[in-house]
Amino acid sequence: MGIAEQITSQAGRAGLAGLLADPRSAVVGLDFDGTLAPIVADPAQARAHPGVVTALTALAPLVGSVVIVTGRPAATAAAYGGFAATPGLEHLTVLGHYGAERWDASTGAVTAAPPPPGVAAVRGELPLLLAESAAAEGIWVEDKERALAVHTRRTADPDGELARLRAPLVELARRHGLVVEPGRMVLELRPPGVDKGVALHRFLAERDAGPVLFAGDDLGDLAAYEEVSRRRKQGRPGLLVCSGPVTGEPPVRELADRADLVVAGPAGVVDLLDELAHMLR
Numbered sequence: 001m002g003i004a005e006q007i008t009s010q011a012g013r014a015g016l017a018g019l020l021a022d023p024r025s026a027v028v029g030l031d032f033d034g035t036l037a038p039i040v041a042d043p044a045q046a047r048a049h050p051g052v053v054t055a056l057t058a059l060a061p062l063v064g065s066v067v068i069v070t071g072r073p074a075a076t077a078a079a080y081g082g083f084a085a086t087p088g089l090e091h092l093t094v095l096g097h098y099g100a101e102r103w104d105a106s107t108g109a110v111t112a113a114p115p116p117p118g119v120a121a122v123r124g125e126l127p128l129l130l131a132e133s134a135a136a137e138g139i140w141v142e143d144k145e146r147a148l149a150v151h152t153r154r155t156a157d158p159d160g161e162l163a164r165l166r167a168p169l170v171e172l173a174r175r176h177g178l179v180v181e182p183g184r185m186v187l188e189l190r191p192p193g194v195d196k197g198v199a200l201h202r203f204l205a206e207r208d209a210g211p212v213l214f215a216g217d218d219l220g221d222l223a224a225y226e227e228v229s230r231r232r233k234q235g236r237p238g239l240l241v242c243s244g245p246v247t248g249e250p251p252v253r254e255l256a257d258r259a260d261l262v263v264a265g266p267a268g269v270v271d272l273l274d275e276l277a278h279m280l281r
């Protein structure tokens with residue numbers, strides 16, 4: 001079954017039609033972890049699905065822009081994705097730390113604002129707070145430089161431990177001017193007013209973009225969904241894609257309920273990108 005037959009909403013079908021009719025102004029926006037790269041227990045071991053680079057090099061020359069929007073450092077996502085110095089991806093952009101960092105494939109350079117001071121303060125206090133948890137041995141902290149992500153995936157009760165940690169982490173973040181963003185078995189402490197919707201909005205405004213496709217897999221992608229939905233209310237086509245897990249877990253309900261198309265994880269995203277490239281040739 002092709003893309004068009006799998007899309008479940010009229011707005012989504014209009015989004016696909018708009019992209020096919022005006023690809024040169026279109027933007028393809030993609031999350032990284034869970035969308036281009038399979039979710040793994042250790043985020044440092046994450047790598048893009050083997051078909052991602054081939055699919056993107058086929059699609060990128062046919063559309064206006066391809067942008068990766070991620071909570072990771074921009075250079076890390078570029079390295080883990082295999083995007084650097086890849087022919088056909090010269091115009092790809094990675095917006096890291098929810099837009100606080102930017103990596104452009106054309107130069108390989110990262111531009112960024114100074115890190116917020118609250119992150120350093122939380123980094124110093126977080127070990128003591130987590131040591132007080134009964135499941136401390138299974139909790140893992142991912143230091144994203146501009147944010148700190150507390151993962152509970154390795155604990156015996158990931159959801160229960162996430163619930164127990166939420167209140168103390170929210171209080172810790174509040175004292176240092178940060179906010180807590182929940183995800184699948186993770187709570188991320190980061191500066192307020194920074195999200196994928198803001199990052200995507202600014203990127204689209206730079207280009208006076210036309211149709212937009214955005215694919216994500218977790219709660220942090222809802223802000224980008226909101227941006228595409230806002231544009232659709234203004235009459236600009238958009239297509240929302242949910243990358244569902246392939247581990248037997250259901251997709252994140254909030255995304256799946258709003259998506260026009262649900263695909264089977266990064267492999268499904270690769271198939272989608274391949275089919276789009278074929279349709280645009």
